[in-house]
Amino acid sequence: MIVKNEEQFLERCLKSVNQWVDEMIVVDTGSTDRTKDIARAFTDNIYDFKWINDFAAARNEALKHASGTWILILDADEYMEENDIRGLRDFLAGEKPSSKFVYRVTVRNFMDSSNHTGISESPILRIFPNRMGFEYYRPIHEQIRLSSGSSYEIIALPFQILHSGYLEHVVAAQNKHDRNMSIFEQMMSRTKLNAYDHSMIGQQLSMMRKSEEALPHLKIAFENGSKSSPWYLNNLWTMLDVYLQSQKYIEAWSLIDEHMTEYTDYPDIRCVRGIILLSLGLREQAKQELVLAHREAENRARLNHNIALVSPNLGMRMPLWLLAVTFENENNFQSCIHYLTLLLRADDQDIEAWVKMVEVLSLNESAANIAAFLNRLLHVDAAPQKVIAMAKISISLGNQQLAQYYMNRLPSLDVLSLSEQLRYALLSKNLTVFEQCLMNRASDGLTDSAAVKMVILGSIVWSRPEWIELCNQTLTDESIGLQFARNLLQPDRAGQRDPSFDPVATDLLSQLYFLKAWDTFDSLIDRFSSAAVINQLANVFLAKHFVQPAMQYYQHLLDHNELDATSCENLALLHAMDGKIEEALEFWEQAISLRPEAPIRLFIQYCFYCKDSHDKSEMKARLAEQHPNDAKSALIQGL
Template structure:
């Protein structure tokens, strides 16, 4: 026999069949070590193999792995977990590789494990790592370490790693799975046991860091990643040092989230730069972007895309740790820069690329539709979205319908509503569509025929809009007890629906009014909007509304609000920043710099504002003053080479 598949399982009824179905044409022998399943795991396993064995769990993954290896009889052994699977189309190429590969007692093989990381498959990102899973049988190769087990030779020979042309897909890091299995707690106990018995190696610290990052304990993750890199030079392993790069990139990602840009830059240059992958350029782009060096950021993002494209043509995998570094991250960065500079053509281009990369990127779809509505006909928009998402996909039609409601695109909503005749639409979406289309009959029918969900904020908004629009008190259809968690919010909506007095100093009141008023604008109820905003006018609310109209590129209305706020000295940082970039993008430099100075004065910690100021200002004295302020505000960044260069030129 050519290949034995060895697995350890426990309560894997949700995923085991997917795994075994993917392996039935690849493996000659399947060996299942069950460590105490209480669900249908054994029943499913027995459909594919008679080699299903019970094993008393001893808190040691290696011991369980080795139990399977001892029972294997084929020439090669592949180790997998139940939440992993292969593409059955690869069966032929995998077997051809094994048939032609010579067996050596010191050679083991990495398979490429593609992990989906996130809450769900639709919203996940991809992380890739080479993992030692394939090795020749009968050569004394087993596993040690109770967790994140590693192969070793009982003959005492050093094992050498090589890459096998095998890709394994892994869903065990999806949020729901992690929660169900309580992996983090289980693994923490195993690590503590190992620490008490043998002490921790560099690789242990790396894997603990992964555990801490997985549960979003950022400071602890940084500590363990740093310990791993500190110890790595003192400890050698039989599996090579590739994990060090993965550790460095994970630590860089943590540094970026904590704004430790010096540390991120240093690690990127030391560990990632020597490798020809998009990760290096994407990380540089993110750092440049943070500092407002938009030209350098664009160059780095584009280089990341170029390297990814080159590697995709030459190799199957174009990334090192995460496909996003060669696609989503640089594309989002470039789109944000284009948006910041009001370059709508480039924005549309990058948003389209993002959607082609992921048809579930709802944020990109929403932004693209908003931009297209400013310049294209509805027919042209429908045509483009069909090309990007598929013209016959009901799920995409439903997505586009919901987004059209969210952005108040009446004609688009009507078009996609007609495409959904055979699809059930949620009652709250039907109510919102009835409001947007001015169809009170549909609103009433929905209330009569549909089972409404429990009262939520979206439903409250719809009922208040309907009361204002049609002078009918639909809020009576909602029932909520005083003991319910959202009762106070519920009552606030009812009070505003009745035009009662409200405490405009309360941020919750401001938030509710903002949502209701912007909803009226999106539902094209302009007269109602004017009457209500005049009744509840307050600087905090006007600030929010000014930013809203500015983001929708309705500069006339936004400008009137900005003028009102300016006259009363009530502009906030966001207002000043928006006005600064608006004037600078339109080459009205004097006005732009005045608002930029005001934004920096109000929010001196926004470092990209200084960079923009240095770029546009020609007043040497003012630039020198701003340089002094920058150095005093950000001493931690003075060692970065591009910061030094920027300040030297001031």
Template sequence: MLISLCMIVKNEELVIERCLDSLKDAVDEIIVIDTGSTDRTKQLALSYTDHVYDFVWVNDFSRARNEAIRRANGRWILFLDADEYFAPGDATKLRSFLEQAKPSPTVIYAINVVNFVGKSKEESVLTSGEIPRLFPNGFGIQYERPIHEQLCSPHGELLSALAPVSIFHTGYLQEVVKEKDKLQRNAGLFKELKQRSGFSAYDYYTLGNEAAVAKNFAKAIYYYERSLKKQKNALNSSWYPHCVISLIHAYLQMERLTDAWALLEERLYLWNEYPEYMFFKAAIFHHLGFIDDAAASYKEAIATASAKSEKSHRFYLESAEYASTIPMRKLYSIYEWKKSWPDAIYYLTQLLVQDIHDYNALRSLLMILAREEQPTQIAAFLSKLYDPNNTKHQYILFRASLSNKQTELCRYFFEHLSDPFMLSSEDQLDYCFLIEDEEGYRSVFDRLNGVLPNERTAMLHLLASTSWGFELPWKLNPAGTDEDSPDKLTFLESMLSGRLAPEELAPEKRKLALAVLSLCYEYHRYERFDALIQRYAHDFVLSEVADFMFAQHQTGIALNYYSLLLDQGVALSAKNLEHLALYHLQQGFTAEGLAFLEAAIEKSPDSIYLYVQYLQASAKDEKYREIQQKLLRQMPAARKMPPFRKILA
């Protein structure tokens, strides 16, 4: 018997089948230790294996895991959590790898775990890390510590190698953390651990991680700092550089840029042959407004990883994302900000070369291409990445153009779908409204029996109802709603229908008003958009709309709104002024641009990047020295930071 899959579970009915389906054909036995499920978890597990055992929970993950080890018969033991699953094909790859691997009492294998972090899987970002999950059976290797358990061997220190596979993990999604109350459960385990033996440096590191997941970065910083202070030997602790990286990230979240730079140079520099060092240097440059330095450092991070990968399969410290994907995204954002479209297209294309399912990159690429190119030209360009005859590729292209509300491009990709019936009802409603097919829209709506799947579709339906003048009774599927969805939809309906009086629109509703206006704009309901602007022509609405248009690269329209606000004597926001400064500087109107930047600094004196932009664009005159002094009063430590040397000299 080659592989025993071991799991400990509790109330995992929503995810356990996904996990077991991803590897059931690659393992020889499945051992499930249930610690008290009250849902259908055990019944579902029993459909895959007879080895499902009850275990009384004793607030100790190691004891539960070791119970599974005790029952395992395979040559190799693989541990997974129920909210994890294998990437397609990787379970078979793992089996082939283990057929050749020689078990050793002091060698275990880590697996790259890709985490979905965010509100939901659809709105998440990806992080990854390598976690020991695979080890040989029969050598006495077991888990220790009640939480964030670690593998230990009676034969001496364990060495960790990297298995050539990845797994996906959805347990850090906010909806999962909230539902399972993981943070509260873990807090209890940490309390018991502290009373029993006190906290080690590693414990403080894991406590910092708990706080970071909860977005309590002040507390995360406290624990990470305690961890680094307590751990004397940096180079002999595999988790130490991860703690350094996590602390730098927390510093950046709290705007503690001086501390982030000091930690980068004092601690992370020890691993400067990895891309993370240059990546976080670039991130600090970017945060401070040194855009060209940031771009150069992001590129160096990619180059560092490339050079490292030629010598070792381990070419990153924390995540392969820091070696390519994230720096490429940052470079795209820089070149979009500069309106350097060929460079922006290059990095978006590189992202898609890495992963054709990078939906955000594809959307951004289509937005740029559609400004100048016809659908046939765009399709020809994308055929180098996407197979026009592949059904899944056809859908990806259609869905991205639909999401962008690019009518002609969307129509083109719809006409090239091999099977239009693959589209969800939500997509069909969206498409019918976009191309003005009222009959098709009504037909899809009837098939849904008036039950709309989510808040976004409900917003679309409200716009369709007021645009086409029909009343079709509907309700929202509870599974697709947030707590604030009913209030949001009520506001949207009252604004679209005109029942909301202009004086009832308060400044605190500006974001909701912008959501209504942007919905009209995205679906090309320009007459409705203009009518709403005229009805609700409050200063705070015009300010938000101007910034929205600037972000959409509708610079001319944005400037008209900014001019209207100025003509009316309205005090512009810091973001308004920043946009005006950027426009004038990019057009070569330096004096006007600097004047707007100075006004933005007055509005937002803690935005250090505004001072940097001013000093980089200005001649070294009296006003330059005045801005220098303002910068130093706001950030005295800038004198000690190398990035500021050029502009403070």
């Protein structure tokens, strides 16, 4: 392995394989942390190598020092589970080393939740015989070749390497993006790039969320690469991901429809199709794809086949999650709870599913019923950490009775953050507890953004302007909120309204509503009843299933001709779900008219529901005018 400043992960990596390898070769390219000290606890074979912006050179330096029969390449932010490393060693014990073979394993990459794939898998060559002429070439995304120029056969093995180096905080801490791009820039200045080079640059730019820059490179690789190349599928997948990042849903659909037809039965590809259809507003078709994705994943798991083409998360978890959210949006809470239950039976640590389950159950069930259900499903009362998590979730969602149930079971209030303690005091309408929590921590200075937001709310609810001055005034996230509360609590400014405060007014008003601070909410709503605030509040309330106040606000806006495009779209969907298609079509048409360039989903939803051939033809013409390239898609033509 080659390493640099890997103290965070190196021990985990070396521990995972320690008892199964004969020697460890660690080449350090300039660590300034404890990396080499950690390595010394496992091996004396530690060598220094000056970093020259060339991964292949560093890899080859490591190979020079290896004396074993077989080479296994690992990176410090990787590790192996015992079944895999033991299975690999047992397999190699029966193999004869030969320059004719290189062995491929699967690297499972863990991603942040902001990346919809969650987990991705990549085949990669990591095992080959030592002293047989194998070497690395290319300065980045280095590849294995024989120095003689001869070819070799790739043998796929059923073993996994786990990789956490794509987590965003890891990438940021190690400046991986900057380092990799500097190497790519050197390559571009020195040599003509081939299809593989363009693919690697495109994938790097995609990870950096530079979609517009990534796409040209990925397209060059797509047009000039060989479909039989091991990297080609990953290039297609990255193109798909870039299209989704850029909300180019028709391009994503066409890529699958025209160039990935042999993969469309894989659960993760079906799930992507479902994501595209949902994003275009075609919910029924989306649900069909997602149900098929879930069934196929279960079938593959039962047969011990690969669950996904690239992303197990999109194959297994995401179809269930999207089905739950889609049914929730349709107010079909029974089906929503069904799919959330399936999710939690598969993984009872899925916190996102916990939150959604509590949120949906809180709409119609008592705290006692919710707690009993969660205890049957998740055995919450038997696990202190689950009790703490449920207390935090209940507080965040504004379910005071459920929060009280779990608060009574906490070992100490200290397991809650200051913001959670303050929010619970607000929920309980307990001024004494709120003030006590605040004063106990005020001497340290309030620097946590979430706690400051609670102080802002508390100062408004209990008319305590002096609390505002306890907060750190330099917090950029909450500076506008602090100024808003300060102005609000000054008697001489009570009748004034500053439109620049509309976004923070919407946020604070909605929080007051969720905290059931009705009196304060009612006293403020008339002072901030601009069309912008009322539109945003109506949409927030609808998303949280507070339908009655949402509809009151929509009616007010409709009476004054002040509906914005988002409100019109929401009303269109509401009417469509109620079977009031004519009214829905009118709201979709209004939503389109209110935007200079309307999203294509609005046109698609209108055309999907419209039965009048003349009206549909006119709307398709407007679609073609605003989205000329998308209008040619088979998906659009089939509407």
